[in-house]
Amino acid sequence: MPEPILQMHALDAHYGDFQALYGVDMEVSEGEVLAIIGSNGAGKTTLMRSITGLLSNEPSQITYHREDISSLRADEVAMRGLAMVPEGRQLFPSLSVRENLMIGAQVGRKGPWSLDAVYKLFPILDERKDQQSTSLSGGQQQMVAIGRALMANPDLILFDEISLGLAPIIIKDIYDALPGIIGEGMSAIIVEQDISKALSVSSRVYCLQEGRVSLEGASDTVSREDISRAYFGIE
C-alpha cells in the first residue's frame, strides 16, 4: 500500500458551540483519488476547511507528508502543496480571469501547470482572459476555479462540489477533463453529492453523516444498500 499523503486522526470541528465534525479518521494515499459523499450539512465542506487550515484544529489531528499541519495557517498549508477548488467557486471579482489564475501561482511551486497549460486544458479561458471573472458563465467560472488551484502545482487537490449549479453537459465536460488533471502523481479528494459520479472517478469512498464517518470502502465494491444506509442513516 502506498504511503499516505494525508491523514486525519480523531478530527473534531466546531463553529462556536456547534460541533460539526466528530472524531473523523481518514487517510489519502499518494496518487489516490478519494471521494467524500454525504447529504447537505453532513460536514463535507467543514472537513475541507479543517484540512486547508481555514478552521483551526487541535495539534496532531492532521498530518500531511508526515508533518503535523493541524495548527498551520491556510497560507502555510497552501505553500506545502495542498490546493482547493472551493464550494461555490469563489473567484476574486476584482481580478480578471488571467489574474485569478496567476494568483493561484502565488505559492511559487514548480511543476507542470502554468498559464499556458491551463489555457490548453480550457481554451475558452484563453479567449476570456482579460474579462472580469464575474462576467463568465457558471461552467467557465468553475474552469477558472479549477485552473487557479492547479496553478499552485499541488500534490493534493481538494474539489468541493464542482458540479453544484452547473448544467449536466458542463458537468460531463468537467468530469471528462478530470483524469487529465489528476494524472501525474497528484492525489485528490472529491466531494460530491452525485454518488455515481463520485464513485466513477475515485478508488475509495468515505461517507459522512452528521459529522461522523458512516462508511468507508473501495468505490467499485461498496453496495447501494450500504451507501443509502450510510448516507441517510436509515437502518
Place this chain on the structure above:
Amino acid sequence: MDWLNAVVQGTLLGGLYALFAAGLSLIFGVMRLVNIGHGDFIVLAAYLGLTVTTATGLHPLLALIVVVPTMGVIGYVLQRGLLNQTLGDDLLPPLLVTFGLSVILQNGLLEVYSADPQKMEAGALETASFAVGGLNLGVLPVLTFAVAVAVIWGLQWTFYHTALGRAFRAVSDNQDIAQLMGLNRRHIFGVAMALALGVTAIAGILLGIRTSFDPSIGGGRLIFGFEAVIIGGLGNLWGTLAGGVILGVAQTVGAKIDPGWQILSGHLAFLFILAIRPNGLFPRISA
C-alpha cells in the same frame, strides 16, 4: 480673472488634500479599516521632517528620503503588532483603537515638540512663483499638485499592474480564499499600511513646508482627507484626487466670497455631494 484664479488655486490645494486622502482610501480599500489617527500621522511626519532638517541641515524635500521609509516601517509594525488584532466582523474595535492612537500621538508630540507652531524652512521654494496667462502660480502648490498626481498614478499602477496590487485586491475581495492562495493577509495588510503611511509622509512634509503646524491640527487634516475620499467615491483613487480638487475649489471660491467662509464652504460642498450622490461621484466599492 479673480474667479479663475480662485478655481486654479483651489485645484492646486486639492492636490494636497488628495495626498491627505490617498492613504485613507488605500487602507479602507484593502482592509475596510478607518484610521481615525490618520491626520495625526500626517502631523507626525511633518515633525519627523522638522527633526531631520534641523539635525542634518537637509532641504525638507530631501528629508523625504528618511521620513518616507521611517513612516513605512512604523506603518508595518503598527499593523502587525496592533491593528491586525482589531480587524474582524465588528467595525468598532479599529475605530476605538485608532482614536486612542490619535490621542497618544497628539500628546506625545506635545510632550516632545511643545505646542508652539513650527514650520520647515524650504528657502526659495516657499515663495517662488511664475506667471501663466495672467495667473500667478506658486511653485510649491504646483509641485504639490504634480506630486499628488504622480502618487495617485503610482498607487493605481501598483494596484492594477503588480503582483502586490493583485494581492491587495484579492485580500480585499475575500480574505479566506486569498489565504488559500498562499497570501498571508496579516502581512499584506502590513504592507498596505506601510504604503499608506509612506504617502502620508509625503503629505506631511508638503504640509509642513506650506504652513505652520502644531500637534493639534491632525483632526482637521483627517476631516479634509475623509471628505475628499467620500466625495470621490470609496475605492477609487482617481476619484479621491477629484474629491480633493472639488474640496479645494469649494474652499478657495468660498474664501473669495467671504474669507470667513473657506472651511464652511468646503463642508457644504461635501454635504451637497453626499446628498445627491450618497456613494460619492465615482464609487468602486459599495459601502
